[in-house]
Amino acid sequence: MNTLTYKGFIGSVNFSEKDCVFFGKIEGINGLVNFEGESVKELTNAFHEAVEDYLAYCEDEGIQPHKSYSGSLNIRISPEVHSRIAMFAKRTGMSINAFIKEALEKQLASML
Incomplete structure (x- = not known):
């Protein structure tokens, strides 16, 4: 777009x-x-x-101009990717949520 x-x-x-x-x-x-x-x-x-x-x-x-977001995000990924994320997160002592949050934050930081 x-x-x-x-x-x-x-x-x-x-x-x-x-x-x-x-x-x-x-x-x-x-x-x-x-x-x-x-x-x-x-x-x-x-x-x-x-x-x-x-x-x-x-x-x-008296309203906020930008849309507010809840901070909760539901994504669809393949079962294979889900499995790989779960295994990596487990090996590193992270939750799946923490792993995805960190990955997204790193990706966004690299774009700025």
């Missing part, structure tokens, strides 16, 4: 061939905020404007 970023927000980018327009929405928020444009420049400007409007709305309403 193509995306735009602005002020810590991500906007999806799609194209409607029928309407000949780029469109998207702000991701990771509680609510639906769309934007569109006929060119990449128009789309980018519309995204920035949508973020600014959304931030003003959140401030006026």
Whole structure:
């Protein structure tokens, strides 16, 4: 998926061939905020404007702009991978949860 970023927000980018327009929405928020444009420049400007409007709305309403997450994540992996994780975690004295948490944190740190 193509995306735009602005002020810590991500906007999806799609194209409607029928309407000949780029469109998207702000991701990771509680609510639906769309934007569109006929060119990449128009789309980018519309995204920035949508973020600014959304931030003003959140401030006026006293709400947090980013979606909150519970911290609980259910993933689907193959039984083979599950078994390998369980064995590795056991050998290192970790729980499966601790192993996956550490692996994800290391992956995210390497991306920054």
